[in-house]
Each structure stands twice: as structure tokens, then as C-alpha cells.
Amino acid sequence: MTNAISVSNLVKTFGRTRALDGLELSVEAGEVHGFLGPNGAGKSTTIRVLLGLIGADSGTVRLLGGDPWADAVDLHRRLAYVPGDVSLWPNLSGGETIDLLGRLRGGLDPRRRAELLERFELDPTKKGRAYSKGNRQKVALVAALAADVELLILDEPTSGLDPLMEAVFQECIGELKAAGRTVLLSSHILAEVEALCDRVTIIRAGRAVESGRLADLRHFSRTSFVVETVESPAGLADLGGVHNLHVDGRQARFDVDSGQLDAVLREVTRLGVRSLTSHPPTLEELFLRHYGDELHPAQAPVAVPGATR
Amino acid sequence: MSALTGTAALTRLMLRRDRVLVPLCILFAAGFVILTASSFQSLYPTAADRADFAATIESNTTFTALYGPARALDTIGGLTAWRTGSTLAAIVGLMSLLLVGRHTRAEEQRGQTELLRAGAVGRHAPLTAALAVAAATDVAIAVAGALGLIALGLPAAGSLALGASLGAAGLVFAGAGAVAAQLTESARGAYGIAGAALGAAFVVRAAGDAGGGGALSWLSPLGWAKATHAFGGERWWPLLLCVAAAALLAAAAFALLARRDLGAGLIASRPGPPVAGPSLRGTFGLAFRLQRGALLAWSTGLFLTGLMLGSLGQNAGDLIDSSKSIADVLTQAGDGNLVDSFFAGVLVLTALIASGYTISSGLRLRAEETAGHLEPLLASPVGRRRWAASHVVMAMGGSALMLVAVGAGMGLAHAIGSGDASQLPRLVGAALAQLPALWVLGAIAVALFGLVPRAAAAAWAALAGCFVLWMLGPLLHTPAWLMDLSPFEHVPAVPATAVAAGPLLALTAIAVALTGTGLVAFSRRDVG
Numbered sequence: 001m002t003n004a005i006s007v008s009n010l011v012k013t014f015g016r017t018r019a020l021d022g023l024e025l026s027v028e029a030g031e032v033h034g035f036l037g038p039n040g041a042g043k044s045t046t047i048r049v050l051l052g053l054i055g056a057d058s059g060t061v062r063l064l065g066g067d068p069w070a071d072a073v074d075l076h077r078r079l080a081y082v083p084g085d086v087s088l089w090p091n092l093s094g095g096e097t098i099d100l101l102g103r104l105r106g107g108l109d110p111r112r113r114a115e116l117l118e119r120f121e122l123d124p125t126k127k128g129r130a131y132s133k134g135n136r137q138k139v140a141l142v143a144a145l146a147a148d149v150e151l152l153i154l155d156e157p158t159s160g161l162d163p164l165m166e167a168v169f170q171e172c173i174g175e176l177k178a179a180g181r182t183v184l185l186s187s188h189i190l191a192e193v194e195a196l197c198d199r200v201t202i203i204r205a206g207r208a209v210e211s212g213r214l215a216d217l218r219h220f221s222r223t224s225f226v227v228e229t230v231e232s233p234a235g236l237a238d239l240g241g242v243h244n245l246h247v248d249g250r251q252a253r254f255d256v257d258s259g260q261l262d263a264v265l266r267e268v269t270r271l272g273v274r275s276l277t278s279h280p281p282t283l284e285e286l287f288l289r290h291y292g293d294e295l296h297p298a299q300a301p302v303a304v305p306g307a308t309r
Numbered sequence: 310m311s312a313l314t315g316t317a318a319l320t321r322l323m324l325r326r327d328r329v330l331v332p333l334c335i336l337f338a339a340g341f342v343i344l345t346a347s348s349f350q351s352l353y354p355t356a357a358d359r360a361d362f363a364a365t366i367e368s369n370t371t372f373t374a375l376y377g378p379a380r381a382l383d384t385i386g387g388l389t390a391w392r393t394g395s396t397l398a399a400i401v402g403l404m405s406l407l408l409v410g411r412h413t414r415a416e417e418q419r420g421q422t423e424l425l426r427a428g429a430v431g432r433h434a435p436l437t438a439a440l441a442v443a444a445a446t447d448v449a450i451a452v453a454g455a456l457g458l459i460a461l462g463l464p465a466a467g468s469l470a471l472g473a474s475l476g477a478a479g480l481v482f483a484g485a486g487a488v489a490a491q492l493t494e495s496a497r498g499a500y501g502i503a504g505a506a507l508g509a510a511f512v513v514r515a516a517g518d519a520g521g522g523g524a525l526s527w528l529s530p531l532g533w534a535k536a537t538h539a540f541g542g543e544r545w546w547p548l549l550l551c552v553a554a555a556a557l558l559a560a561a562a563f564a565l566l567a568r569r570d571l572g573a574g575l576i577a578s579r580p581g582p583p584v585a586g587p588s589l590r591g592t593f594g595l596a597f598r599l600q601r602g603a604l605l606a607w608s609t610g611l612f613l614t615g616l617m618l619g620s621l622g623q624n625a626g627d628l629i630d631s632s633k634s635i636a637d638v639l640t641q642a643g644d645g646n647l648v649d650s651f652f653a654g655v656l657v658l659t660a661l662i663a664s665g666y667t668i669s670s671g672l673r674l675r676a677e678e679t680a681g682h683l684e685p686l687l688a689s690p691v692g693r694r695r696w697a698a699s700h701v702v703m704a705m706g707g708s709a710l711m712l713v714a715v716g717a718g719m720g721l722a723h724a725i726g727s728g729d730a731s732q733l734p735r736l737v738g739a740a741l742a743q744l745p746a747l748w749v750l751g752a753i754a755v756a757l758f759g760l761v762p763r764a765a766a767a768a769w770a771a772l773a774g775c776f777v778l779w780m781l782g783p784l785l786h787t788p789a790w791l792m793d794l795s796p797f798e799h800v801p802a803v804p805a806t807a808v809a810a811g812p813l814l815a816l817t818a819i820a821v822a823l824t825g826t827g828l829v830a831f832s833r834r835d836v837g
Contacts, residue, residue, distance in 0.1 A: 051688045054835035073692045081688035087681035089599065090418070090495055093581025096589055103590050104689040125580040129418070129494055140685065153688075 088128030095124030230272030386540030406486030451476030484558025615718025716740030759830030
């Protein structure tokens, strides 16, 4: 399978700050690729290099078979982009902005445009300065989704959308995926990444720390349990594969390595189960395993939306 | 919590943000007065010299219009007040309205006011703090100017009156800026409204003073500033008029502020079209759409300025004696036709004003980049140079339109006054001779944008430099090489002299080279 995006050993410095420090990223044609990382990890910088807005200091970057810096204009005919912080011209209406961006790309299908406006419930007559953050994002999303392109680069496109609109967005990306388009989706909303993405790359301090199929990554993750038992569960601490055990009387909370599930569950049932809840390994746990140790304890739960799933 | 809670903290924040800008404003305004006085001291050291100079200008309506009525021209102080008072009062007014707008509507448009007001900050605190910063700047200009003149040995009363008249004019337009900031949602719109009020005040004062009686001048705050008669039997009560007007405008601004929501303007924004019209197509269509408002406002203002100055053309012939000293100071050497010399002189002034459009239009490149509008454009199939070229065309082509507007206004008024219809095309042509000089300033903005984007606003310093050289250069016996730095020095003094193609082509070549450098540098640098 050919790669829509391949980045190898990419370095970009701003003054003394090393924003990208040997980044590796490959996105296969036809996949939806999740691009994760904490604030300031270098996600937007990577995207700006991919768009040829800033130049790389070293490393190789290929986008749709071309050089994003030298072939910017030709490559941009084949991609659409939604910035993380959408800034609209204050005196242009949303409809005008959508049409302008569409015409720059060679025109857009009016039926598709009307359909997207309806699905996203966007009023195209408001002036740019009058839109809320979510509605500004919708303007950029409609402009990008109405374009007939091979690749979409989305930089936290739904951070201002309400849950209903988030669902519409996921639907639209699902359709694009079915049509064989490639999507690079930078996101903080892990539920969205889990729902949409085939593969993910997690970056930290300008380097990729984890990359692969979600199913494979989960293999290294853990399942969380809350159990109440007849006998004291304190002895679970001695079992291999049990982590983060918190015992409170007869109740225990703990995580189990996926490989040790069977052995641990046998031991739990031997103690006499009164109640048991578990939830599957989620991306946020994977995420927390890479970053949680450095997060301030009080911050950790706040930084992970959807942690109650 | 009172409506003023947090004012002191906000004032400190604004002064901290303006720690370079405000001192520069004070230095520019006070330095301008002091330099002018000291140069008059060396140019006309004796009362006899000054009397000779005064005789040549006292009866001339042209200079009365530009600089206000002459008074006590046999003294250094009188000359200084006459020469700097009106223009500088307008400049201090401009600084003040920009300062207020910058800390009120511009902050509100960007959302920073919302962040501040969500804290323990009262409703009136941001406006109060902005007015305090502008008022402090105006007072500092008044004090610094007065102290400088006293240090040169000028009479204390007159020095204080001249300084105070500048500060008082500033206060009025700080108030005007505060009102304008309540009216529109966009900072550009607010600057436009307050700037138009300042332009109207200048034109009304000029027309009133040129008209002889000066009754009309009393309608203009700039006329009140001039009416203090610094060094010519000081009158202090016109200063009270300024302070009262400033207080009324500020009160009006607070009343308007109480009637509107945060972020909203009193002039409600209307919904736009759901679909883009056929002209909003491509980068050039977008650049035109973004700049057409400025294009219309500037060209209208310049046309009216041209009309006003053109109507004075015939009067310039009243000047009895084409004295050498006048030619030195005010007009470039002509072939003896005073009307044409007058037009050649005022065309430079209007060209300097028009280059304000050229620079602000050229700096739209940087404004679009910092506002984040450039990123989505360059992520679409739009080449960097093509995008930049669209705004360069607006700046350079728009400059031609500005000069045509000046020339048309001037030519129309003079054609009617002189009964000679051929003056219209002649003065349009003469105005267009300034075009290469405007291009050079616009090209400096483009070059800075490409090479040192963070310092792109320094293009305004180039314009300020040209203005100072034009206004004070001859007085200060500025060395030729320094004068030659101003592109306006190289434009032939048409219509007083014949057009010389050489310097115009050289200026154009410099403009092309600078623009090209800027575009190439931009295509190689990081965006954002």
C-alpha cells in the first residue's frame, strides 16, 4: 500500500526550541490516521510542515508523492485543510468564505455545499466576526468537506462542536473513508479517534512515541476493574499483571495486563464476587500511560475527556 | 464592585504594552516643536531677519490655510507656533485617537477584553484606562514641548500655551476615538470614523483661516488649539473649550458603552449574502474585497482635501513677493509662477498623506498573516507570490487612484476658480508625478514584510522620516545626503517645473527592486 504521507527524521527548531525532534509519521492511502499528543507536542507544527507553510530543518517529508515545500500549489489541489484555530475574515459572510475557498480549489459542487450546510445546521449569512468558535469551525469544515480531494488534513477540527455536531462530523468522515479518501486527524477527543481511526501516531516533545493499529496498541494496554468480594481482596497485590491496586475494605480497584486477565479473574472469583464492573482498554489509558506520569495528579483526570466511559 | 474596579491594573498593563510606543509619540511631537524653534533661531537670528520673512508670508492665504493664521512672526516663538501648531495638533490628535482605539475596540475585537472583563474588572475600566493612557501621553507631550522651548530661551507663557494647545487637541481626539470605538464592531471602522472627524476638523480649520474671518475655524477643535495665540498675547480660555469638548465626548462614550453588549457596536452588523458574488474569486478578488472600504474612504478624503487646496490656488497668486526665504522654506524652486509653485508644494503634502494608504495597504500582507487568514489560503492551491502580488497590486494601483483623486479635486476646484478647464487634466498629471515616491514607500513595506515580518510596521517610520525631512529638512540645513533619502526629494516639482523622466524611472526601479526582494524573501520564509 502506498503512503499518502511519509515523514522521516523530521527536525524543526524555532530559536532554541526544538519543536520537532526526529519525528516519524506515515499515513497510508485510504486510511483515517489519528494524530495524538498533548498540547505543545508538535502536532500543529508537523501539519504546517506538511502544508509547506514552514520549512523543515532536516529530515524527509513526502506528501501525495511530492515535496510539500516545493510543490505546494500542485499538492494543495489534491488536499483540504481545517486549521485548529479558525480565523475568518470579519466582514465576509460564512457562505462567501466557503465559496471563496472552494473557488480557489477550482469550484465546488453546489449540491454538496447545500447538503453540508444543512447537516451542520450552519447559517451562511452571518459575518465572520459574528460566528462562535464552533460555528467558525463548521465554516472551515463545510469548505473542506465540500472539496473533492484525496487527502484531508484536520487539526483538532471538532474541539468547539457540540455532541450532535460531533456525530455529524463522524458520519461525514465515515463516508469519506468508505469512498477511499485519506484523512489525517489530529485530535484531543480520544473517543472520536477510537471511533474513526484505523491507525494512530502518538507524539510527545516532537517525537513519535507510539504508532500502529489501534487493536495492536491495545494489546499492550490494561483492563480496569472495580470489584466487591466476600473475602478481603488485599491479596491481589501479589498477583502478576495487577497494577494500581486500591483496596477499601472489601472493595478493590485495579488494572490488569491483558495477558494476565484469565489468571487474575480466577483468583477474583475464588474470593467470592459480590459485584464486578470492568471496562475495556481505552485510548485514554494508553494516552495516560505515555503522559500521565508527567501530568500533575490533579490535572490528570481533567485532561482526558471521555474517561467515564 | 464598582464599574471602575481594575482601572489602575489595566492602565499599568497598557503602559507596559506601550512602553516603546508612548515614549516615541512624546519624543516625536515634543522633538518636532523644539527642533523647529531651534532651527528658526539659527535661520533668523535677528528681529530684522524675522520681520523680512514675516512680511513675505503674513498676507498669504496659502500658508494661512496650511499652518493657520500668522501672529507675532517677528519672534522665534511666534514663528514656531505658526509653523508647527496646526499640523502638529492634528498629528497629536491622530496619535491620541489611535491609542484609545488600540486599547478599546481593537482589544475587544480580538477577544482580549472578554478575558479581562471576566475577571474582577468593572465595565468602565478598560475605556477609563485607555483614556487615562492617552491623556497622560497628551499631557506629557504638552509638558515636554513647553520645557524644551523654555530651555531654548523662549518666553515661558508662550511655551506653555503652545505645549498645552497640542495636548488639548490630543485630548479632544482621544474623546472622539472613544466615541468611535463604541460605534463599530471592527477596529478599522472605528479608526475610520475618528480619522474622518480629524480630517474634517483640519479642513474646516484650514478653510476658515484661509477665508479670512476665521469664524468657521471656531467649529474645529484644531481651530481652538490655534486660538490660544501662543507667543502672540496668550489666551487661555480656548484650552477650556478643548477640555470641555474632551470631557463631553468621553461622557458620551461612557453613555454609549452602557447601552451596548461586549463585542457589539451601536451600528449593528447586517447579515451577508449566503453565496459569494461572482467577483469574490481568486486572490485578487479577495484582496479587492478586503481593501475596497479603505480604497473608498481614503480616495474620498483625498478628493475633498484636493478640492480644498485647489480652491486656494488662485489666492496663492496674491503673494506679492516671491522671496528667496519662502522658496527655501516652503516650495521647491519653480520657474516663477507662484500658483504652480503653490501646487507643487501642496502636492508633496498630499502625496505624503496618500502614502499612508500605500503603507497601510501594503502592510495588509502582514495583517492577514498575523490574523491567521493566510494559513487556509496557502493550504489551498494558491502560490505565495500570487497571493502577495494581489495585495501589492492593491497598494500600488490604489496609490495611483489616490493621486488621481487628489489631482482631480485640486484640478476641479482650480479649473472653476481660474476658468481654465485644462487645469483639471494638468493637475491630475502633476499629482501622478508623485506616484513613484509612493511606490518606494509601499515597496519598503513589502520588503520588510518579506525580510523581517515582525518589524514590518517600521514602514510607518519611513513615512514619518519623509514627513520630518519635508517639514523641517530645509529649516535644519539638513545635509544633502540625508535629504536624498526621502523619495519625495527626487520627484520633480511639477507643475512648477517640467517633468523629468530620469528620477521618476529611478524611483520606480528602486520600488520594483524592493518589492521583488520582499516577494522572494516571503516565498522562502516560514509563514505564521
